Amino acid sequence: MTRHPRTRGVRDWRMTGPPLAATLERASGAGSWGDIRLFGHAGSPAGPGWSTAAELCSDASLLDGLLRRFGRECGTEIPQVTGSLFLKGYLWRVLAPVVAALVLERRVPDLGPEGVALRFDGLGFPADLAVGGAFAALPDDPEAGHPNALVLASEEDLSRYLAERFAGSHLPGLLAALRPRTRRGLFALRQMAVDAVADAFLIVGQALDREEEAVDLAEGVLADPAPLTGPTNYYAVEHDGRRETSRVRNACCLYYRLGRDACLTCPRTTRVEKTDEAPEVRSR
Template sequence: MTVPVRTTACDVTTPVARSLGRVSLYEGFEVRFGLPDTRGDWVLCSEFLGEPERFDGWRKALAEWLREQYGEAPDRTTAGYVMSWYLNVVGVLGGLLFHTERRVPSLRPADVAVKVAAEGRPHVVGVALLADEFACLPDDPEAGHPAATAVADETALAALLRARFAAHSAQFVGAFGPTVRLGRRMLWAAATDALDSAAWTVGQLCGDETAGVMDSALLLPAKLDPFTSASTLRATGTGWTRRRESCCFHFVLPNAEACTTCPRVC
């Protein structure tokens, strides 16, 4: 299956492109608008979802790395890692613009691309947005731009991000689910984790964790289908934490322990 790639239609002077240009995340993690002239390791999400065998290749590369590090590569672990990496990067893209600019980009699979490390651990090292369109609040300085759609308030904007992420996640569940031995609830639990942690993670990285937590509460104020819970973020004596809904199956690796936020622990 050949998926058309839109690399020349992206206008890097548009509001959403400028929004991405004003922020950064992890060191070594690339956030960009549009694809480079030479695509290299960039893959459209629509290519992953249209050709699910691409996930098999990703998991194979991960299995090789895990065997080097741990001596084993259980199928559950490669499935759990890839599931979390994919959903988290789509969630972070949405959470990034929502938290920093109160804008919601298109999250259609054809409008998002990811870059997986070609050497070492094959984790996601970049995300690209390919569409100019965005939703915003009425007082956004670019609300009158042709690519903008203004919505009533923050609650409506959060609901739109939740709906767009759910639509992308539904396609992921449909494509990735048949390739792994993970139940449908586990896949939607991972999507819930990705959405709940997206704005919180961005808040941490941008210096205002509490604001990120508040944004997560806007995005998941209650258990809303198809997600498996409301936001599970909570304050502790040392800061904020959350209980994961899904499991990455890291704990099944030799001499590995469960993550501190794993539902098997909490």
């Protein structure tokens, strides 16, 4: 991977100007996100509830407090369930705007833990995301000469960069902090992270009407020798004369233990059940 100089200071939160803030704001307006706010913060993190990913992983009282609030909202005190669903929501909040920026404009924000901040609402849910100004881009990007740009030679390099900064830098500390609290093994948590990547690319690709392109990119991010590898398990569903892509997750998030039906992408759900409920296969 060819790397070129960029500005120092990953924790530059000034996102009010181009190019990265503009990319993320365009991504927010480009798709059909329903009631999901893909990217709603383009300024300096201020006020209650904001924490960097690094602070979340190192501050036990902060993380424990968030998990307690999240568990109360979910209606459970089972640590495996609370921790698993918290991780699922956290990873979606971090990955969705980043995937959209990659699919739309081939720009990848730096997801190192010092350069990512989240605002957690009163229920313990990660409601907003902020990232620093550093980003990776291709040589033909109109902002390739920007001092915050890290210019990479190819789309494959962009995929590897995303994998390295997310799975190699951001994810290890998060999983190390959550593992004793979820009482789930590291393999299961890493499989949930694989699922989060595959889900984010599929859901974002569908919302942007660029599904085929997005799922191809997901395969690249999760391919060997990336720091996080695993099968995407995408497959086509045909129902009532229409065709749609869904997937089978590698790990169960334990949502069913809240007394609900299993997710349609859950490995516990049969292929017949998935096909019968095809109109809802985009459910997160």
